[in-house]
Amino acid sequence: MSSYVLLANFGAGRCSNTAEVRLLRFWEARNVRKDGELMSLDMLLLDEQSTLIHGSINSSRVDTFRRWLSEGSVYSLSGFDVARANPKFRLSDSPVSIRFNDGTFFETKTDSDKDIPTELFRFRSHEQLLTLANTNRELLDIVGEVSSVRSTITDGLRGPHHVMVTLCLEGMFDDRAVTFQTKFDEHISEPKVILFTSINPKVVGGKLFLNATSGTHFYFDCETSAGKEHYERLVGDGANASSSKSEVVSAQKIEPLTVAELNQYVLAADPQNIEFLCKAEVTSLQSEKGWCYIGCSKCAKKLQRDETSFTCLSCDRKNATGVLRSSFLTDLIQLFQRSCLLACALIYHTISSLFCFGFWL
Known part of the structure; x- marks a missing residue:
């Protein structure tokens, strides 16, 4: 035995x-x-x-x-x-x-005599999330109060679905978005607290985004002890249990705009928060800035060239195996990065989802 x-x-x-x-x-x-x-x-x-x-x-x-x-x-x-x-x-x-x-x-094992906890989460502070952002080192858990929910699932639009939850977290894609929306709709009352697991932190345009992964699970209000503790701090004696500050938003108007029209809006329109979808074709690559590079076969980061070999600083590996990779530098993406992202609060994954690979400059 x-x-x-x-x-x-x-x-x-x-x-x-x-x-x-x-x-x-x-x-x-x-x-x-x-x-x-x-x-x-x-x-x-x-x-x-x-x-x-x-x-x-x-x-x-x-x-x-x-x-x-x-x-x-x-x-x-x-x-x-x-x-x-x-x-x-x-x-x-x-x-x-x-x-x-x-x-x-x-x-x-139905007759176990071991006292094994029923849950365990790996929460991190905001400062720790910023430190881990864009490193792909850890997938973390987060809990917070729901402020607003933005979903494209009910908009009747083609392509990948997204759900944006304003919490300390933003960004769910495709099947994770549909799973969240289904559970959200089936909940008896609008949840005040949501706990997410296995979140990948990213910083884009100076903002922290915590993106869902294939391992992300969603728990509402008192479904977990950690969520219940947070919920009870918000609700108190129960007097505020029926009220909610969150807002479920769907697209009010979808219209096609050219890049020139978007650029004109950025330059001339009065400051306001807008949301738009733009589908565009990549017509040229900026070869003078380098449209391909030798990337690490393991992590895809650019390799450092030595006299006789390549070194991957990300993996800390000498004599790393290199693979030719594309970087997709385009005038279109640079326009979004310089202007629309800052002026229109464009969510970065709306653009990246139009291409075969998720990337950001």
Whole structure:
């Protein structure tokens, strides 16, 4: 019989010992550059010492284990591989992660005597979010009061859907946006507090945006202990429970505008907040500024050229393998960056969603 092991005591390699863990959340990780191809089924596991660890099931084994997965349940886990945690998009503070293999034993345990917490979140301060922005190092959790909700799902527009929640968070794409909108519509009353998990912070145009990822889950009001605590601070004795400061906004008017008309608005119109959609064709590339570069095969950042090799400063790797990558510098995008973003509060992902790759200058 295998011995019991805590998550904090994991070492690299095949683990034959048994751990008892609670499955907090799981989700599909898909490759957006390959038409949403399924890469893995990812999860977060928690033990009795509140140690959180990231687990992953390769796409070839998803069908084997998926039917056993139930969020919130306690499992007996053994026969898995322990590997070094990916330094990018970290979901826990653990230095290692676990990977299921063909011999992994993962079974629901209904008679566990371990006192395993039912939830655990990784909240960060505003200053910490700014420090982590644009690094892709950590995916964090956030909770706050709903101020307004802007959705394109009900506007009848083609293309990717977006939901913008003014909280400390903005930016959800496609299936995450639809999932949020569905849950928002089904909620008995308009939520005052929303908790989001696995958020990726970005700073664009001097503003902090916290974008949802494939691992993002949404919890309203008192669905979690952390959300309930925040909710009770806002509501107090319940006198304000029925009131709400949030506002659900849909597009009032959609009309086509040329880039010249948008530029004229920026130069001549009275200051005001407007929202617009602009579809444009890339007609030329600024080759004098370099339209391609040698990027790292692992993180895609530009490599530093040495005498006989390339170095990736982002991954801290010497003799890095380089891949030719495009940077897509265009007059159109520069126009949006210089003028419309600042004058019209243009949300950056509205533009980037028009292209095959998400990018920003």
